[in-house]
Amino acid sequence: MSTAAPAIRLTGLTKTFGAVNAVDGVDLDIAAGEFFSMLGPSGSGKTTVLRLIAGFELPSAGTIELFGHDVTGTAPFDRDVNTVFQDYALFPHMSVLDNVAYGLRVRGVGRSERRERARAALEKVRLGSFGDRRPAQLSGGQRQRVALARATVVEPKALLLDEPLGALDLKLREQMQVELKEIQRELGITFVFVTHDQEEALTLSDRIAVFSDGKIEQLGTPTEIYEQPRSPFVAGFVGTSNIFDDAASHSLLGRGGTHSLRPEKLSLTAGEQSAPAVGDAGAGERRAHGTVAELVYVGSSTRILIDLDAGQRVVVVEQNDRHRGTTEQRGRRVTVAWRDSDLVALPDRSHAPDTPVPGIP
Template identity: 70%
Template sequence: MTETQPAIRLTALTKEFGAVTAVDHVDLEIAAGEFFSMLGPSGSGKTTVLRLIAGFEQPTGGTVELFGQDVTKRAPFDRDVNTVFQDYALFPHMSVLDNVAYGLRVRGLGRKERNERALRALASVRLEQMAGRKPSQLSGGQRQRVALARATVVQPKVLLLDEPLGALDLKLREQMQVELKEIQRELGITFIFVTHDQEEALTLSDRIAVFNDGRIEQLGTPAELYERPRSRFVADFVGTSNLFDVERSRTILGRDGHHSVRPEKMTVSRGGLDQPGVVDVPGTVVEAIYLGSGVRLVVDLDDGTRVSVLEQNDRDRMHDDERGDRVVVSWHEDDVVPLGIEALPGISG
């Protein structure tokens, strides 16, 4: 193994369930120590890829390599990976310490050594003081951290996380996102994270693969995916976009093809900005939605195109818009993103 050897390499990975192709010739490399997310809607193939890496499913075709070793045909217990599931799967009759030490016990380590290692793992998730409690005495976030400690105590080369925060409420979920990233950075283990929540993927990841219909639609950093989506699907799934089809791109933007503009790149004013490189289009406010940190305005442009504008709720916002108000929506030409010819059918503006 060399320093440049990827932690995971998938080559033409394919999985068919009868007539359904769940994973369609996926090629992917994930670097050692990377926090990598697989993002996509239900049925896009992301969870199946995770199960193929773990060994819970066997591929119809292609290979799975772990640090240069072909593990395609190996059983799950014969791969140096571990998995954290959404339901945690903690043993309710065992203490937190015994839950974390269980994997070491199965591997034959003596009680003293496994307890010492389990306590260190609990310390890494800041729960060593909870070692003597039962899972039922912990909060949802604490149980999630115990599951992480149990998965990392055996020191796997790769940790697989299958929507592990899905059962938490919003505030706890946001807190756990920060903690999860800190834990990954401290441990230095490759994390492969599956989620359908695009904000979660953007928050946590070094890189993201966006899945659609069993294939990777786009691969890149969070900033690359958000700022420069290559297709209509990615622009619409990763965040919120104003999408312009060929006709509206031509009439409103003066460009050929499909394009998108993010809501926060647009502004609303009474008379327009009238600046070089800025597009000013009149319209009527359909809805004004107060979000606390900002205000989302839904505006029908005069040609019938509906756009969403996100304005920050700060002291520079000098007016309150209401339904029926006449406004001018403005955006800079540099913020218009061209979308590839693989854009999905249908028109949205």
Template identity: 65%
Template sequence: MPHQAPAETRSPGRRPQTGQPAIRLTGLEKHFDKVRAVDGVDLDIPPGEFFSMLGPSGSGKTTVLRMIAGFELPTAGTIELEGKDVSQLAPFDRDVNTVFQDYALFPHMTVQQNVEYGLKVKRVAKAERRERAKEALRTVRLEDFGDRKPSQMSGGQRQRVALARALVNRPKVLLLDEPLGALDLKLRQTMQVELKQIQREVGITFVFVTHDQDEALTMSDRIAVFNAGRIEQVGTPVEVYERPASAFVAGFVGTSNLLSGRSAEAVIGRPGLYSIRPEKIRIDGDLASPAGPGETSATGSVTDVVYAGSTVRYAVALDAGGQLSVVRQNTSEPTEFADGRVRLRWRREHSFQVPEAG
């Protein structure tokens, strides 16, 4: 087992667990004139969770984050932090900190001074704020960068400075507003792993806003999927991906095939709306081979082939109507099917019935 530091020297932000949710939102609404940006959100986030709010632009996720931070006041409903109603409090009266996409570092200050700044505003003694800033920089693996200016650092390093500046205040909750959006793909993937590791070390509640479903699936303990000001589903990454609660969730979180109407009756054998993930489907050119035990199958014609490096994606128009996308690992050259005719097969349990709207 890794050695755990004594309580007085643990990483900044670690707090004892309590019986109260770290955040409780009840009937939360925000209206801008006639637009309901947030339309009745109820949510509990327990202490120490890495929680993501995922959704497209305009879905309400960022507005919810801004209301938790205190930058927007709710039109209706309440916001509680560890049982205390903070709905009408100013941002500086809430025990939360926010990390933004643009970092907002002071260019004329050193990294050490940037991290110390919030403590200086709070009139923390110089020796204490210096030590706490060094501790925060150690947490984000930048202990040797205190004398540098932000302009001398990479994008990923500047993001970690912004994180240290937020952690040094030891908030109950850390809010992250699409903080990795400005980074390139490889750096973003690296920072996803580091951010999750830091969250585990400091042990405080992280609330992460993103429109990137891969990011949410990679990092989160649980995810809330937002759409049109409401939460469509809350669950673990596995629950949200494998068992979507609506057609919107099935389509937004990952790539999903949806079969309904006559196509569903012909292929699945019963009416309804069904989600089948592309990677669950096998594809081959043996049209005569029937479905095996516990399998569903369908025939169709390949209409498009997309080579994506590690995978190959096939679009297949089904003879029964509708279209399915199939993802195959790139273990060999993309297969050329005779006349484009194929049979698709998947396990019956991978046809997940999605609740239909209304």
């Protein structure tokens, strides 16, 4: 990470609405040129932080710096950032080219220059031949790219994106995730991306801040967030985890504390390989016997819920690299095994999200 001043620095950032602390003392540095995501459930504070950075809300306490300048009380139009919203907010009566050029027009840029810059912006989002069309003649993904072009044509130092892919269907959203990352790399500017979609954050981000109750629960790279969650909340919210409380850890793992184990880290074999029901399997592995309770087919993989004889329910994820008949497998006896090195010890400082049955969305 560069030692230069961060693109965005938040210090003690707080926002209250009545008795509610929507943002509660957030400290955060976002580097220049970084694709940074703020991830969390509804009401976690991520969108409020974005609005504070944009200037649409003023903080109750704390400071906001953009590229070394304190902009805490500065109006939105005097901040060197731009925002892309979920609904795109394109002008339906204007052509695509005029929509993109609108921000330059407001800034007093001459007609010839603004149209030239708007065409160049459309080329960057691969819509160079669409300038004469109206927004109604475009697909959802194309409108999203027009909104990106309009936001970037004024050359902001940072772009704020408030769940811009949320209105798209799954296939188009996955396509746009790839395109959005490519556009960010080409432009080389800071992207701050708000989403509640864990997979989206993992796919796009250089770093992720996971929000809960107005605070940052964990900050790190996608790999760090997924492989080394630091609380039960992060382990349960980002992907799916088998979370074992102190009693379950003693029973299954032979140790106390709270632990997380990702479903894909578990292996499954038919039948009871050996007794007792729970124990060491050698070479740093452990295993437990159980019964298949349910199977959930999700295309590329199957989520298998196992009721262990020790009293816990776990979920195992297996790739569908061969035919799997789900009906006849319910009720069969199996042995579940895992490596001790795949266990993540969790502090008991946070709550787990409301997911009573692992593996079932």
